[in-house]
Amino acid sequence: MFNKEECLRFIEEENVKFIRLAFFDAFGNQKNIAIQPDALPKAFEKGISFDRFNIKGFDIKGKEDLFLFPDPSTLTILPWRSMDGAVIRLYCDIKDANGNLYCEDTRNLLKEAVMELRSRKLNIDFATQFEFYLFHMDDNGVSTKTPIDHGSYMDVFPKDKGENIRREICFSLSDMGLEPKASHHEKGPGQNEIDFRKNDPLQAADDAQTFKWVVRSVASLHGLEADFSPKPLKDKPGNGVRVQVYLSEPSKVKSFIAGILVHIEEMTLFFNPCKQSYDRLNHEGAPKFVVCSSILRNQLIRYPQYRQDMFECQSLDSTSNPYLSYMLLIYAGLDGIDSNLDLEQVQKHYINRTLPSSLKEAMDLASKSDFIKQYVPESILKTYLNGSDEDF
Known part of the structure; x- marks a missing residue:
C-alpha cells in the first residue's frame, strides 16, 4: 500500500499523465473526476470539490459542496491503458467543507462497521x-x-x-x-x-x-x-x-x-x-x-x-x-x-x-x-x- 509521498513518487517515476479519482453513488455505480498529476498534492490536502445534487443517494438538502480526498493506499495503474503516459485510479474519501466524513458515503459506512x-x-x-x-x-x-x-x-x-x-x-x-x-x-x-x-x-x-x-x-x-x-x-x-x-x-x-x-x-x-x-x-x-x-x-x-x-x-x-x-x-x-x-x-x-x-x-x-x-x-x-x- 502507498502513502501520500510514495504515491507522488510513483506518479513521477512511472510517467503517470492521468489520474482518476473514483467514488460511488448509493447504488454502487462508479463515478470519477479526472485530474492531472500536478493537481494531486492539492487534492490530498484540500480535496477536489464536486456537486452532490446529481449523485444518487446523496442528501440534496445540503447546500455545501462535497470534496474528494484520494486514498493513496488504493492506488492502482490501469494495465489496459497505454504505458506511454500511464493512467492510475484512486478511490476517495468524501468529506464536507469542515473536513468531516460524509455520512451518505457508503464506503465510509462500511469503514464504520x-x-x-x-x-x-x-x-x-x-x-x-x-x-x-x-x-x-x-x-x-x-x-x-x-x-x-x-x-x-x-x-x-x-x-x-x-x-x-x-x-x-x-x-x-x-x-x-x-x-x-x-x-x-x-x-x-x-x-x-x-x-x-x-x-x-x-x-x-x-x-x-x-x-x-x-x-x-x-x-x-x-x-x-x-x-x-x-x-x-x-x-x-x-x-x-x-x-x-x-x-x-x-x-x-x-x-x-x-x-x-x-x-x-x-x-x-x-x-x-x-x-x-x-x-x-x-x-x-x-x-x-x-x-x-x-x-x-x-x-x-x-x-x-x-x-x-x-x-x-x-x-x-x-x-x-x-x-x-x-x-x-x-x-x-x-x-x-x-x-x-x-x-x-x-x-x-x-x-x-x-x-x-x-x-x-x-x-x-x-x-x-x-x-x-x-x-x-x-x-x-x-x-x-x-x-x-x-x-x-
Missing part, C-alpha cells in the same frame, strides 16, 4: 464469487444478447470460448494488486465465474468494484459486453454473487448466521435492488427459503460441515452495492451475537419463510424495518425506495 468489529476484537474477512455473461456486440457497439458460446458448467475449449478473456481479466487484476483465486465457465451459455481470495471487508468491497470495472473494460476491448445483470437471458441461469464470510471466533459463527437469517428479508432490497433481481431469486439455482444448510449448495446460507469459521451467503447479485451489503451483513451478524441467538431455534421459527418475491415486497419490508433505519441513512433509504435506475 469495520471499526465496530475491531472495538469488539472481532475480525471478519469476505471472499466473493461473481458470475457474468459475455455477449457479442453489433457493429454499432450495442449488445446482441447473443452469448459467445454454448458451453456449460466447467466446460473447456472449444465449448468454452471465454477462457482467454477470463485469463486476460485475471492477469489484469493481478497487475492491479487484486488476487483472483479461480475462474471457470458457468452453467449458462457464455456465462463465467471468477472467485477471489478472502480479504478484510473494505478491501473486499473495493476489489468487487474494481473487478466489475476491469471485466467490462477488458470485454469491451474484445468487442464484447460483460453483463452482470441478475437475469440477462429469460430461460437461462441468472448471475449471482456468493459471499463467503470468515469469522475470527468460530464459536460465534452460528449466532452471526442467525442474525442474518432474522434480518435477511428486510435487507433484501439492498442485496437485490432491481426488478430483474426477482426474476433470478426464487427460481432454479437461486435461494428461495430463509434457511441455512450444511449440505445443499443452493440454499440462502451454506454452512459447510468441514469449516466451523466460515459460511456462505448466496442471495446477493451484482446490482447490489458491496459497501452497503457488507455493512448490513456485519451489523445483522453482530445483532445475532449480541442477542445470543440460537441458530437451530431461529431456523425452526423461520421454517417455510421465503425471501421477498418482488421488488415492491422488498421495498415494503425495508421501509418498515427499524434495523434498516438504524444503519442506512435516510437519503439512501429513500433512494432505494424510489427504485433502482437499472444501471448495471
Whole structure:
C-alpha cells in the first residue's frame, strides 16, 4: 500500500499523465473526476470539490459542496491503458467543507462497521464469487444478447470460448494488486465465474468494484459486453454473487448466521435492488427459503460441515452495492451475537419463510424495518425506495 509521498513518487517515476479519482453513488455505480498529476498534492490536502445534487443517494438538502480526498493506499495503474503516459485510479474519501466524513458515503459506512468489529476484537474477512455473461456486440457497439458460446458448467475449449478473456481479466487484476483465486465457465451459455481470495471487508468491497470495472473494460476491448445483470437471458441461469464470510471466533459463527437469517428479508432490497433481481431469486439455482444448510449448495446460507469459521451467503447479485451489503451483513451478524441467538431455534421459527418475491415486497419490508433505519441513512433509504435506475 502507498502513502501520500510514495504515491507522488510513483506518479513521477512511472510517467503517470492521468489520474482518476473514483467514488460511488448509493447504488454502487462508479463515478470519477479526472485530474492531472500536478493537481494531486492539492487534492490530498484540500480535496477536489464536486456537486452532490446529481449523485444518487446523496442528501440534496445540503447546500455545501462535497470534496474528494484520494486514498493513496488504493492506488492502482490501469494495465489496459497505454504505458506511454500511464493512467492510475484512486478511490476517495468524501468529506464536507469542515473536513468531516460524509455520512451518505457508503464506503465510509462500511469503514464504520469495520471499526465496530475491531472495538469488539472481532475480525471478519469476505471472499466473493461473481458470475457474468459475455455477449457479442453489433457493429454499432450495442449488445446482441447473443452469448459467445454454448458451453456449460466447467466446460473447456472449444465449448468454452471465454477462457482467454477470463485469463486476460485475471492477469489484469493481478497487475492491479487484486488476487483472483479461480475462474471457470458457468452453467449458462457464455456465462463465467471468477472467485477471489478472502480479504478484510473494505478491501473486499473495493476489489468487487474494481473487478466489475476491469471485466467490462477488458470485454469491451474484445468487442464484447460483460453483463452482470441478475437475469440477462429469460430461460437461462441468472448471475449471482456468493459471499463467503470468515469469522475470527468460530464459536460465534452460528449466532452471526442467525442474525442474518432474522434480518435477511428486510435487507433484501439492498442485496437485490432491481426488478430483474426477482426474476433470478426464487427460481432454479437461486435461494428461495430463509434457511441455512450444511449440505445443499443452493440454499440462502451454506454452512459447510468441514469449516466451523466460515459460511456462505448466496442471495446477493451484482446490482447490489458491496459497501452497503457488507455493512448490513456485519451489523445483522453482530445483532445475532449480541442477542445470543440460537441458530437451530431461529431456523425452526423461520421454517417455510421465503425471501421477498418482488421488488415492491422488498421495498415494503425495508421501509418498515427499524434495523434498516438504524444503519442506512435516510437519503439512501429513500433512494432505494424510489427504485433502482437499472444501471448495471
